[in-house]
Amino acid sequence: MKALDRYLLPVARSLVTIFDGLAVTFSYLFRRPITIQYPDRIEKPVADMLPERSRGILEVDLQICTGCSMCAKTCPIDCIKIEVQSEPTTKQRYLTRFDIDIGKCMFCGLCVEACPTGAIRHSHEFEGTTCDVRRLVLHFVESARPVAKPPKKGEEPASPPLGSIVRPLLGTAFDPYRPPKPVELPRPAAQAAPSETEGGNI
Amino acid sequence: MEASEIKKRLEELLSSELVWKIGEKQTGDGWVEIPLEKWTEACRLARDDEKLLFEFLRALSGVDRPGENNIELVAHLFSYRHRHAVVLKTKVSRENPVAASVCSVWPAAEWYEREIFDLLGVNFREHPDLRRILLPEDWPGHPLRKDYQQPASYRGIPTSRPAPEGSAS
Amino acid sequence: MSEILQSSGERQELVLNMGPHHPSTHGVLRFVVHTDGEIMRRAVPDIGYLHRGLEKLAEGCSWAGYMPFTDRVNYLEAMFTNLAYARAVEKLLALEIPPRAQYLRVMACELNRIASHCITLGCIAMDLGAFTPFVYLLRERETINDLIEELCGNRITHNYMRIGGVAFDVDESWLKKVSAFLYHFEPVIAEFESLIVANEILAKRMAGVGVICAADAVAWGLVGPNLRASGVDFDLRRDQPYAAYDGLQFSVPVGRDGWVHPDSVVGDCYQRFLVRVEEMRQACKILRQCIAALPSGEIMAKVPKALRPPRGEAYAAVEGARGEIGCYVVSDGGPQPYRVKWRSSSFSSMSIIEHISRGLMIADLVAVIATLDVIAPETDR
């Protein structure tokens, strides 16, 4: 009988298990599919769907950036470059360059933790496709801006909505690459002071 | 068994004086220093002895110490039956790094030693199949050495991408 | 066609090049397979295609700056590699971790274990021809990834743990979402079992194939589910408890003869498959206990900003989804790690494939690779 068992038992087992497996797959014909038909058939843009802590493309709120370049120091792959030039006459320090190379950034979030005033933060943007790798370097400073004072506890300025700073910089995938315009210091006096760059380890 | 008892046991088996060391502030793991010529014998005893039974080679790693001009071979051992662990270390000179292979003791060591040969350049005697495991056969140099210079290109392929104009570094 | 049939003494041998771009080698692995018709003489693995030099990279980063790189050691188990590195450095610093952080670490790891097992079990079923279970488990994995994304901001490369604790805290709504997921997921495991686990074709394809006895498993350094499937009852979480595991009750599944299918032997592919299905259920049990017993309090120990661990070395091991993930850290007192060595489970399970591949058929080699759960990035680091 042993041989007969070895011959017939697999048949019985396979009939039962295949029957049950087919029942499971057949039951899925009556359930709703879970596909999100990105990018066109979704109720709201995906950036609004992402959770609050989601780490998207970095953006910098220059109103509260004190130019301390703590973020540039903690970044393990040095993809943040900051230049602060001081106006010789008025000793006012100006932010003349704040670039983040999103092509190298690995969205680890260490810079956001290191920033004392919370100027740099992760937006929920992720659609940063471009045809030119040079456009992946985001230049946040167009014209020299005076470096902000660290805000007092009470009255921080209202921070712009998440993603509003970086979305115009990203533009669309087919925008041509335009080299950033060199940023000059505002020149109350006649000649421009020699620039001494501090911070931003190259 | 505690680390010190294991060391004493090893000393009895090897019948030679061994040194037990630990980090600067007594934090981290301590290890037992084994002279290079007794390395295979110590490993075999550690595996076969009734009281030790280290049949599981957890990890075999190499640490390059150009300061003391040697390369350390670090073996983390563990015993499933006695549930205790030990760290054995030996030093290989940096000029002609040759060590005895422990493949005969643990088959797992075969690939670990091939990796140490590949990344640190330590040759192992009587290793069944010593050749590079991770890097291509004709890769110049051993990357994990402290004085390793990354070659500019390999067979005409540049090994680093120039940062796009305007990027940080 | 002449170069195909290399004559090697008595019978000609077909040398097949399986990989590096082959559908059943997960990631980029290559096997030079010497076959005689369908039966394999030897399958020589060739690794290194995904070697990124993570150990060399550590010598260039600061202690805290290396944490994002630990996610990339094994992209399916980012939490476990984070935890291994964090525990190694904490061992060097002799740091005391607040209990809430310990429980958060356990919860994050168990969620990651379920996600990793979903991929593994799905891949095993897909490699043997059944594509649907893979999609079901991927759908569940999407839900876990959403949970983790809400916890730490990233779906795969979490970078959630810090030396001395965790980066983000959880609130009540997140715990409720995890509970809702558990209520939803446990019946899905039962459905997966009725769909494919007991399936006679799958059982016939895996029972008695690629048998690894306990002695071989230990000698070749197999760990985790592969080791337990070979009958060795060892689990780091229970036998050397770390984080908050000592207070939790869970059973460790171990392979045994005739489990679910009479032809199945200890240490064969089918046992490795079953051990992982049972481990998913145990991970749910652990998650339930963590939700109930989550203490309140700090989530980060006091750690100086510029970290300089004292000179010395430390090895910390964590029970990952594929077994023990060890991180051996050497410090010379400087701001940068002197040497970091990753003990990866895929490296050792890859080395045993050549040993057990004699006499298997090509279809069995696919089953062996899938059940040993070899991941290319973790093998090459």
Add this chain to the structure above:
Amino acid sequence: MRTVFEYLKALQLEPFWQQLLAAAAVVVIAALVFVVALTIAGLLVVVERRVAGRVQSRIGPNRVGPLGLLQWLADGLKLIMKEDVIPAAADQPLFRLAPYLVMVGVFSAFASVPFGMYLIAADVNVGVLFILAITSLGTVGILMSGWASNNKWSLLGGIRSAAQIVSYEVPALLGALSPVLLAGTLQMSGTESEPGIVALQGGWPWQWFVFRNPCALGAFFVYFIAAVAEGNRTPFDLPEAESELVAGFNTEYSGMRFAGFFLAEFANVYLVSAVATTLFFGGWQVPGLSLAEQAGDPRWIILGLVIFVAKASIFCFVIVWLRWTLPRLRVDQLMGLCYRYLLPLGLLCLLGNAALVLVASEGSTVDWVLRLLTLVPAAAVLVLFFWRVSYHIRRVGDRVDLDLLARGVKGRFHPERHRHYGKLASPTGKGVTQ
């Protein structure tokens, strides 16, 4: 006036014009059948991807044409425009010839598939034999493509498929012999004057050959499993097992040639289901009407066509459904199944049929007992199946669209909608319905 040629003969033209018109009629009918088979194969590709999608809780192609029904046209165009690469070291003539052989093997078998009462290209009196013979021509094509693409994987794929198709011919034939035995003729369709296999069956299930006696039911299973294996469909799709042999014998093919293999595979799926409905499930017979009534009114013939297509598509669904549920067999298990299980079962059913035909003459009480003996268990299995399906839906919850992050999107995991939301998971609590 049953066939086109009788109609032409009635025109009494001179013999020259007579033959010319007959030849033209043959060409037109052949082209018609080929176009019908191509569109059916194309539609089947879309049906498979939709069913696969739905089974895997995703959507499947729904963008090209209404409900994605024109997707196969889009694929066809893409494949036509794609570059048709021929490997340098390939055996050129064989490489080019292989897809045509495989297509000829499958599409020519559609000649004797009875879509309706008179709607059959060639109702030859050896219909069943013709179909089973011509489909094995595909083996030559597959072997040729395996060898010619000078690729080790395709070689393995080609050899495996040759072994598989040849060995599964035998059980397929045995399975197909039972209805031939019950009908007493090889002719597929036939009319009331010269009865064929479909004509001898009735419209109602108890009149079908499959429920004539338990052995006939067994013969159906043997035929169906063997025919699925011959079509290289899962769980027997060894020759192009993606995970092992990359893509088996059609690894090196691209563009129109790959489309040839692809359409041939799906045409074969429809062919198998068409033959299964004809032999076992009373093809185009309209239930409740005798043959004479059906022959009289063309509307009944159209209804017969609809019934035939419905039954055939049920079997197509089953073949597609098998593919997305079952894993793949290993080569030796595949051969073992054929010789150790299908062959003996096929022989047993054939002998059983022969004996029962002797014992139970048409319409006698023994005959009715045998019919009930097979119809009742089959119905019971069906009811059990649907109960099991509802059990699976109840167990995991009828709707898998729980949207965890309340992204307001229909298709995800909604924790709020989960019936146990709000309560923290109890440490020892089991799942919802364990």
